[in-house]
């Protein structure tokens with residue numbers, strides 16, 4: 001069986017504005033793919049094309065081997081979607097909406113529905129007008145995970161959830177993954193994607209700028225280290241991959257490329273570590289690095 | 304401790320200013336619309352019935368219990384001056400409209416805001432406990448005061464001899480006082496119920512109950528009418544006896560209701576109410592579980608309101624036939640002037656004029672229903688259906704079909720109302736068949752309007768507002784085109800003018816079938832656009 005979802009050279013124009021420029025994306029069966037990028041990068045646009053709500057200007061997008069535009073209804077029977085901004089009819093209760101969503105999707109398990117409502121600590125008897133953003137998101141999540149869809153398309157699904165509920169959400173994703181289902185998870189927070197995803201695709205200004213496993217992308221990331229050692233780390237600046245070093249006596253603050261981390265740690269250990277703090281790379285760091293690289297490449301070609 | 308009592312109202316002036324600014328357009332529409340309508344009617348009545356005999360003939364028809372039940376009694380049926388006629392025909396209905404305005408605004412600013420969480424935000428911003436209901440009540444005091452003045456001055460300024468300023472001010476004051484009373488009642492209900500919907504239902508139910516009660520009392524023992532607060536409007540007998548007592552009663556009751564509302568508000572928590580709260584449904588009923596069920600549920604309130612409105616409009620128009628009939632019968636000279644049997648013609652002409660009006664009216668709920676397809680899209684609600692296995696075709700055709708059904712139902716209800724009152728008030732009433740055929744012959748035109756709406760939704764969804772303008776144009780041209788002396792070319796632009804004027808003209812199938820066919824083509828063309836356009 002081939003890929004569940006394939007996107008080839010997908011472009012979308014809004015008037016003169018190019019929201020997507022030749023985007024490529026793939027989700028294999030049983031895979032969780034992270035789709036990350038800053039706000040306005042084109043994640044939602046891509047997803048709305050995948051759902052047949054927007055028509056692509058050019059390119060090809062298929063889910064389950066079918067065209068996302070012309071076979072939308074057939075595809076949607078086997079797919080669950082959670083938007084980032086969940087809009088609900090104010091006069092219906094959460095319970096009513098979940099039932100309606102499950103019926104319209106075409107499949108679903110009542111027992112699973114009730115279990116999920118309990119896990120997400122949702123009160124389904126309230127009118128949806130009284131729900132906070134997080135609660136509205138829970139409605140969409142419960143409706144999605146209670147169905148037996150084969151593909152889950154989640155567009156920033158946790159932006160209103162508190163950390164505890166984010167944990168429940170991550171468990172849900174892990175469970176559907178264990179059942180061999182596929183997930184496309186969009187986010188602008190790298191750490192969220194990191195925990196769940198087998199692969200990530202990074203989009204910026206409508207272009208996929210990187211894609212691969214997180215390990216493959218490690219070379220792009222730097223870790224911020226703060227160290228205090230018994231003897232001053234005088235040779236630190238000679239290591240390849242160490243950047244932005246600030247040193248005062250035995251203390252140092254610097255960034256190190258992920259693939260050079262081992263060598264640097266060995267060196268620091270030899271000096272006798274008193275204190276060591278590390279901050280994981282953020283999406284912003286990733287972009288920063290990316291800017292520098294493309295900037296460097298550009299200046300090279302210009303030269 | 305007067306200080307702490309004052310603190311409960313802290314921030315009220317600021318809130319009041321904010322509310323007035325926020326509401327100014329809505330208030331202008333309500334007050335201006337009501338006043339202009341009243342002034343226009345007074346002016347028109349003066350012109351239509353200039354002589355005492357004509358007015359007396361009309362008064363004769365208003366003695367029947369059916370008419371008393373609908374528009375209320377009058378003490379002046381034996382000396383029916385223009386002023387008496389105006390107050391009799393207009394007071395109760397205008398008071399109803401003013402009461403509804405008060406209820407809607409009051410509910411929105413009290414329980415409605417509370418439900419949306421706005422009140423909690425205000426209280427957090429160190430605004431006193433009673434500032435929210437206090438500001439809303441003050442606003443309604445200003446609004447009703449202004450309404451009273453505008454009516455009083457406007458009606459007095461027409462210069463009709465039997466409508467002096469002093470009586471006109473009483474007329475306005477009666478409307479304002481009754482309005483304020485219902486604002487206060489809504490404020491009280493807002494403390495009892497926990498939802499805006501519940502508050503609205505209770506308030507409107509009270510208004511409806513008063514209307515029905517007074518209809519029963521007025522036809523049997525009118526003196527008991529003094530016990531019904533809604534009757535205080537026409538018990539002022541403006542332009543005849545000029546009683547101010549009912550106005551004072553209404554103001555007194557308003558004060559009591561306001562005190563009760565403020566007291567209940569001060570002893571309850573934000574979000575809480577005093578009536579037992581019905582827990583919401585944990586599961587959907589089977590009837591909700593389809594796009595059709597959802598559409599029905601979302602539009603239910605709108606449909607019921609319009610259904611009642613269409614029925615009442617039919618009833619009121621039907622009752623006018625009786626007046627016309629008696630007017631002709633009582634007017635021997637007029638009867639001699641017209642060729643024999645032409646009284647029937649006049650009735651038929653009047654009927655065909657009414658049917659156009661009803662058709663335009665019936666198009667309003669149909670279009671409102673159709674345009675939900677667009678407003679739901681704008682609010683991002685359609686994503687919920689779309690991303691599941693509901694096709695664009697299903698949604699589009701569902702809304703077109705639903706709108707058509709709404710329109711037809713509206714016309715049926717109006718026909719039923721029309722038939723009911725004209726049958727009981729005319730000597731030679733129209734048959735059921737003629738009434739229903741006359742009204743329902745406009746179904747194709749209604750479908751045409753829906754077709755244009757569908758076309759707009761499919762291709763130019765941001766321009767759907769234009770169709771309302773077209774409908775307004777149709778109303779003006781078809782209702783008053785002859786008065787305005789419009790050229791034929793302009794009159795032909797309205798679809799309603801292409802419907803054969805049954806029963807004045809003979810029944811014809813052909814134009815109706817053509818219009819229907821065009822409507823179907825328009826819907827199909829609309830779908831062609833809807834199918835391929837981006838969803839917001």
Ligand SMILES: Nc1ncnc2c1ncn2[C@@H]1O[C@H](COP(=O)(O)OP(=O)(O)O)[C@@H](O)[C@H]1O
Pocket residue numbers: 014017019037038039040041042043044045046839
């Ligand atoms: N209907 C539209 N018309 C015009 N521009 C749009 C429309 N929808 C999205 N955009 C633009 O496309 C870009 C991508 O938006 P979006 O896909 O929502 O980003 P993301 O989901 O990654 O935050 C943004 O610059 C946005 O302003």
Ligand SMILES: [Mg+2]
Pocket residue numbers: 040043044045084155156
């Ligand atoms: Mg987005």
